[in-house]
Amino acid sequence: RHVLNPAVGFSFHPDFSQPQWNTFKTVQYTAEGATQPYSIFNGSTYGGPSPGKFGGINFSLGNTLEMKVFSNKDTVTQTKKIPILEALNLSGSYNLAVDSLNWSVITLSGRTLLLDKVNINFGSTFDPYISDTLGVRLNQFEWDMNHRLARLTNANISVGTSFQSGKTIGPPITAEQEDYIVSSQNEYENFNIPWNLTLDYSLFLQRVNTISNEDSITFTQTLNIRAGFNLSKNWRINGSTSFDFVNREFPTASLEIYRDLHCWEMSLQWVPFGIRPSYSFVLRVKASVLQDLKIPKRNNWNQF
Structure with a gap:
């Protein structure tokens, strides 16, 4: 089943860079003035208005695509829905308030979602106008110059999945054994270690113009890894790192160790x-009313 959701709207805002709005200033950035x-x-937290006058039409087209397959678990219809594309959106705008460069980027x-486990997100932007060697848009369509509807300016895709431990399957214990374990907690430790692992791969490419007016594509490609496990009920260890495929290096990594000390807690x-x-090392009281009662020890990056 293919579902289309078109939408059209109109919006307007004045040019907030004009002096009467007092929202934009000028700053000197070269010695020549x-x-x-x-x-x-x-x-600022919420940002501010953008320069330029806009009064135009906004449009978007949303798509969803799914199919039905046979399923023994559904006793009513004996089918289940599988999403092929949960969302595929196309959007842009046309500015009626300017005399050139009316079309926005597309x-x-x-x-x-694949196999109910792998999340895939992707996006790209296209510009219907040509640009100069500095990347500034010119009032001439790509179709007139290069016989194409638009040029790709950037694109990205991310693929992520996560894993976690399941329930331990083993022989059941008797009521007498359970009572003995509860009454002798200091002699027993639960070695059913809960763990989790998250993998996120991302690829970003950007097309820029060079001085020779030829397209140049730059890539950014990373893999983020996050993992954690509980050594026991009171010990928790988490870690994260990332790998840069372009520079072939690990830019950073972090490790966190947490210990529950009943009324106190420790974190490193x-x-x-x-x-x-x-x-950073902190030993603090768990009670919220005594949150200021703690022993911190820190060493920042500029103190190494």
Whole structure:
């Protein structure tokens, strides 16, 4: 089954870079006196308005694709739905308030789930206009110059999955054995170690123009790994790292060790290498009313 969800809307906002709005200032960035505008809301929590006047039409087209297969678990219809594409969205806009570069970039994004375990997300942007060697858009269509509807500016795809331990299958214990274990907890330890593992692979490519006016594609390719396990009911260890396939290195890694001390708790966080190596050790009371009662020890990246 293929479902289409088209949407069309209209929006308007004035040019907030005009002086009467008092939201943009100018700053000198070269010794020769060259200036450029900047928003006074840069770096704020909610951001700020964008420069330029917009009054135009927004459009989007959403797609979902799924199929039905036979299933013995469903006793009513004996079928189940399997998503092929959970979402495939196309969006853009046309600005009626300007006299050039009316079309925005076209955004394509989607996601799907394979085997109920592997999440796949992808996206890309296309520009219907050509650009100069500095990447500035020019008021000429790609179709007129290169006989193509739009040029790919960037694309990304991420694939992720996770694993975790299941229930331990073993011979059942009797009621007498269970009572003895409960009454002798100091003599027994549960070695059923819960664990989890998460893998995330991401690929990002960007097409830029060079001085010779030829397209150049840059890649970013990483694999993120997160894992954790419980040595016992009171001990927990978590770790994470990533691998950069382009530079063939591990940019950073982190290790966390946690110990439940009944009324107290202890945690150790260690970043052994990377841009900001550091460690942090904290021993604190678990009660929230006594959260300020703690013994911290830290060593930041600039103290190594």
